[in-house]
Amino acid sequence: MGQLSPILRNVEGGGLMFFCPGCQRRHTIWHGAGPGERWAWNGDVEKPTFHPSVLVRTGHFIPEHRGPSCWCTYNADHPDDQVKFVCRVCHSYITDGQIKFLSDCTHGLVGQTVPLPPFPENQNI
Numbered sequence: 001m002g003q004l005s006p007i008l009r010n011v012e013g014g015g016l017m018f019f020c021p022g023c024q025r026r027h028t029i030w031h032g033a034g035p036g037e038r039w040a041w042n043g044d045v046e047k048p049t050f051h052p053s054v055l056v057r058t059g060h061f062i063p064e065h066r067g068p069s070c071w072c073t074y075n076a077d078h079p080d081d082q083v084k085f086v087c088r089v090c091h092s093y094i095t096d097g098q099i100k101f102l103s104d105c106t107h108g109l110v111g112q113t114v115p116l117p118p119f120p121e122n123q124n125i
Helices: 071-077
Strands: 009-011 015-020 025-030 050-057 089-095 098-101 113-115
Touching: 015 089, 025 050
Parallel strands: none
Antiparallel strands: 009 015, 015 025, 050 089, 089 098, 098 113
């Protein structure tokens, strides 16, 4: 992983990583030729635009999720083995370095538009 700018990191294979202020986690999109889903990128490392929208689902929000257990229940079921993972939906448009969180987000920035922030000093997120 290499730093392209304060807000973007490159990932081998055509990945671009940014820090999501809603999830307080890194998200990765894939651009250019290659397998799997790919996004269009305007090439701007300071004010990136990605198309289409970026949709990140975790836990029971993943369509293929099966079973009664998920991150929502893990900490309650394992009080001596707490984890920071949560079940969530993060859906956004990233345009000119701004991240617009859509109405199906399950975090606190739902409906808001904010600048893409620099990566925090603590890279282990």
